[in-house]
Amino acid sequence: MTGCKSHMETVKDEVLALKNRCQSQYEDLLKLASGLDNLVERFDSQEPKVTKLETDTHCLGMLISDYEQNFNGIEKRLERNDTRSRELERTVQRMDKERDAIRGELRTIGEQANYLSNVKADKLDVQTELNRRALMTDLQLRVPYDVFNDGVRELTRFVTQMREEQYELDENLKTVQYELVKGLDAKASAQDVSQIRKQLVGVLARWQKAERNLQVSTGDTATQLIRGDFHSAAVALTSSLSHSTGSSTCLSCGVRTTIEGTKSAVPVARESIAPGV
Numbered sequence: 001m002t003g004c005k006s007h008m009e010t011v012k013d014e015v016l017a018l019k020n021r022c023q024s025q026y027e028d029l030l031k032l033a034s035g036l037d038n039l040v041e042r043f044d045s046q047e048p049k050v051t052k053l054e055t056d057t058h059c060l061g062m063l064i065s066d067y068e069q070n071f072n073g074i075e076k077r078l079e080r081n082d083t084r085s086r087e088l089e090r091t092v093q094r095m096d097k098e099r100d101a102i103r104g105e106l107r108t109i110g111e112q113a114n115y116l117s118n119v120k121a122d123k124l125d126v127q128t129e130l131n132r133r134a135l136m137t138d139l140q141l142r143v144p145y146d147v148f149n150d151g152v153r154e155l156t157r158f159v160t161q162m163r164e165e166q167y168e169l170d171e172n173l174k175t176v177q178y179e180l181v182k183g184l185d186a187k188a189s190a191q192d193v194s195q196i197r198k199q200l201v202g203v204l205a206r207w208q209k210a211e212r213n214l215q216v217s218t219g220d221t222a223t224q225l226i227r228g229d230f231h232s233a234a235v236a237l238t239s240s241l242s243h244s245t246g247s248s249t250c251l252s253c254g255v256r257t258t259i260e261g262t263k264s265a266v267p268v269a270r271e272s273i274a275p276g277v
Contacts, residue, residue: 077169081162081166084158088159112129
């Protein structure tokens, strides 16, 4: 009996211990269930934010796609402007070649006049030779005044159109930059903003480089043409030609000029020269 009683006490203690462990596990399960409920509630509360984040991400992607298209359009327009700038540069180079040719012709005329003066040709021979040289130059090498004026007007329209397009490009670029910074400050991450700002800096650098190349390549005369100051460019060209030959005016204008070396006045017949505008 004593042994059975002792065994019963042992079993009772084990049952109590098992009951305590079950009670402890039950409390742990209750805590775990409560934690799971809290986690589910937190997930439910975060679901609208996740949905809004997905929507914002989609909108940001569409916005970036639109800006990429705008950048592509700006790049194409810059390429077209580069092409036009190269055409203008070639035009200025042709004008420089024509100017050099005119200087060579005037130098040749001056040499002929000096030669005639050295051999003591009479005034009639000198005038006849100068008239013949001027007439040959006008008939064979020089552009008629009406064609020249048409070319100047066309160049004026072209330069004006380029200035208007440049101004429009600058305004569009400022607008795109403002909209981009404004939109991305609210929606984009710091990395996206930095990348797109780098793209903007690259576009601005390319545009400024194109402007510097255009200014360096064309020189002072091209700068006056781009600004629309054709009168100053013409005056500068005429002054340069007159200074290089030592004459007061061009022989093709039909006015009095001077022979190099002697500085004596030699009249040029107006009827053999096309009238200027």
